[in-house]
Amino acid sequence: MEIKPILVQAPAIHLIVQSHFPVSNHRKIRNCRFKITAKTNFHQDNGHxxxxxxxxxxxxxxxxxESLxxxxxxxxxxxxxxxxxxxxxDENLNQKLHHYCVGTRFIDDQLLSATKGVDGAKQVVLFTDxxxxxxxxxxxxSSTVIFDVSPQxxxxxxxxxxxxxxxxxxxxxxxxxVPLESxxxxQLLCDKGFNASRPSIWVFQGFPITNLAAFKEILFMxxxxxxxxxxFLGELPMWLTETQVGIKSSVEKWMYEIFMSYGFRVRIIGYDEVAKNLGQKHAVGDSDYLLFVAEHLRFSDYEMEIWRREFQRVEEEGDEDGFEEL
Incomplete structure (x- = not known):
């Protein structure tokens, strides 16, 4: 199956402006015609x-x-x-398009497409910040289960x-x-109710990892x-590629080998490609991440176990039939 980027129209959503903004400022904030400062009590707590x-x-x-x-x-x-x-x-807000926001829109579209319909994946696993x-x-x-794997x-x-x-x-x-610290x-994901016999879609964006070995553990899982x-899709930190940034063929080769070793066929998606398909100008500057989509080509452990049991049953039935003939 060829992996193709899917772009859908984002639904209109009412923006909840922070409670510290006076009601009279809401329209000005939405139009972004002057410099403003966002205020929140989120940082008043310790430990952040x-x-x-x-x-x-x-x-x-x-x-x-982006929402403004x-x-x-x-x-x-x-x-x-x-x-x-x-x-x-500031007043230049409308001119700025960040790679992270392009990637976020792309991932949103993929999720909405993969989960829609009767046969859509109703299990979503998000590796997040x-x-x-x-x-x-x-x-x-309806009936979608979203698992958020992130720092507790x-x-x-x-x-x-x-x-x-x-x-x-x-x-x-x-x-x-599901706490990152697990x-x-x-096992905890399964204990929480993840069902390996049902379709799922997996997203990796913002999840903190310290080295390539940690990402390989995610791929294995x-x-x-x-x-x-x-x-399995998302954004991969560029520093994980362990190759010279800017040599596209080397990066693509590295991605292919890493993902294929765990049974995934991967494709790198260009941020500019996504922005262009959305009718937007290209994102400003270079990205420190690689946007990717990977299709799983192997059977899950659960599917392999079902196959093993069926194969064993057929063999046992064949042995019994042969014994009766003798």
């Missing part, structure tokens, strides 16, 4: 100087800025809950903040958290649990 918090807040700030553009790629109604108190938004709001802001089909402390703080502003999971859907994420044909 950890790198996990800082990187998650940075990404949320990108989503907040006159023609945004997407609207995140809740990103403002996490914006730092000194975040500045803990402040991902997709479980709240996307229109999920960030997720707990973000969940409380989202609850404070009234964010809710769509009805008949389920949102479950000694066995794969997805390969073990995902059924054949399932998709």
């Amino acid at each position: 100087h950890h790198p996990y918090f800082q990187s998650a807040i940075t990404r949320a700030s990108f989503r907040f800025r 553009r006159s023609e945004p790629l997407f609207v995140d109604p809740y990103a403002g809950c996490f914006a730092p108190p000194d975040l500045e938004l 803990g402040m991902d709001t997709r479980a709240y802001r996307l229109k999920w089909p 402390a960030v997720f707990n703080t973000a969940s409380q903040k989202l609850q404070d502003v009234g964010a809710k999971i769509p009805r008949s859907c389920l949102h479950l958290h 000694s066995d994420m794969q 997805v390969s073990s649990l995902a059924m054949k044909g399932c998709l």
